[in-house]
Amino acid sequence: MLALDGVSKRFPSTRSGGGRPALDGVSIDLREGEILGVLGQxxxxxxxxxxxxxxxxxxTGGSITRTPPTTKAGTGPAAITVQLVFQEPYDSFDPRMKLRTSLEAPLLQYRHITAEERSERIRDVVQEVELDPALLDRYPGQCSGGQLQRLTIARALLLKPEVLICDEASSALDALTQRKILDLLLRLHQDRGLSLVMISHDLDVIRYMSHRVAVLYQGALVELAPTGDFFANPRHEHSKQLVAAAVPLHPGPSSGRDSETNRPQPSAMLNRADTLATS
Ligand SMILES: Nc1ncnc2c1ncn2[C@@H]1O[C@H](COP(=O)(O)OP(=O)(O)O)[C@@H](O)[C@H]1O
Ligand SMILES: [Mg+2]
Incomplete structure (x- = not known):
């Protein structure tokens, strides 16, 4: 669905302009229906x-292609829609605006969407992330971090993306709230067939969510492996250090999620993870 071919990014500023690029020749692909974990300090x-x-x-170098999924071939859009879920839920919404206004904004650029359709779509996505639509009449300061994180996900869903990029999307939350957000993302992955890129420095998040793990080190992709293989046998020196530094919550894990409980439809999830991991 997404293919990065030798992608580099060099910023002109002094922060990284004179030295190494922020990204250096990264080649990576995202498969349809996949959850790709991106790990890095x-x-x-x-x-x-x-x-x-x-x-x-x-x-600044290389190319990125976004190919529509096969199921939509011929009928779907020419390119896939990719949405980003930001790191800090409290920074994601204008504190002076009611949440409804913030959620309406991305839809206003589409003239063919009527006001009625707009409020309908907003209500639908808010319910999809398991929130009460009454929350939309509040200001961000009147919501919890978990509620705002759900609303950032709802906002990302408004434009019906095929791919969601979650950049440390739950790291600002307490453990239980974080877990609920991760389970919500897993459910959306299943219900909508959404592909996910889960970006985190947290090995537990990556292990819980991902089919494959990509490791970034100083802007370079140093390892790309199925999650089970990665945690059992990290190959790159930096990956070994990352895995060794993690607290061993589940001794001897053979798969990313096999000792977890209370997630949506575990057997279906595992089957899918196994299929992708071995293909
Ligand atoms: N807008 C920018 N201008 C200059 N340098 C940047 C910019 N954004 C990121 N960088 C630099 O690129 C490198 C990677 O940053 P970033 O992608 O934010 O890493 P991470 O998200 O893994 O913490 C860092 O050295 C950072 O300082
Ligand atoms: Mg970051």
Whole structure:
């Protein structure tokens, strides 16, 4: 669905302009219906990768292609829609605006969507992320971090994306709220057939969510492997350090999610993970 071919990004500023690029020749693909985990320390280029994928910034080298999924061939749009879920839920909405106004904004550019359709779509996505539509009449300051994170996901869903990029989307939340957000994303992945790119420095998040793991180190892709293989046998020196530094919550995991409980339709999820991991 998404293919990055030798993608580089060099910023002109002094921060990285004189030295190494923020991203350096990254080649990676996202398969239809896949959850791809992107792991890397702070400054490794994860957010730069996210902004390039959604088109907020242009690469300085290489190319990015967005191919529509096969199921929509002939009938669907010429390119897929990719939406970004931002890191900080409190920074994602204008504090002076009611949430309804913030959610309406991305739809206003589409003339053919009537006001009625707009409010209908907004109500639908808000319910899809398991929130009460009454929340839309509040200001961001009157909501919890978890509620705002759900609303950032709802806003991303408004434009019916095929791919959602979640850049540290749950890292600002407490553990239980974070877990609920991850399970919501897993459910959306299943219900909508949404492909996800989960960006995180948190190995547990990556292990819980991903079919494959990509490791960024100083802007370069140093490892790309099925999640089970990655945690059992990380190959690159930096990956070994990352895995060794993690607290072993589940000794000897053979798959990313096999010892987790309470997630939506576990057997279906696992089947899918296994299929993708071994293909
Ligand atoms: N707009 C920018 N201008 C200059 N340098 C940047 C910019 N954005 C990111 N960088 C640099 O690129 C590198 C990667 O940053 P980033 O993609 O934010 O990493 P991560 O999300 O993994 O923490 C860092 O060295 C950072 O300072
Ligand atoms: Mg970042």
């Amino acid at each position: 702070s400054g490794s280029g994860k957010s730069t990768l996210a902004r390039l994928i959604v088109g907020l910034e242009a690469p």
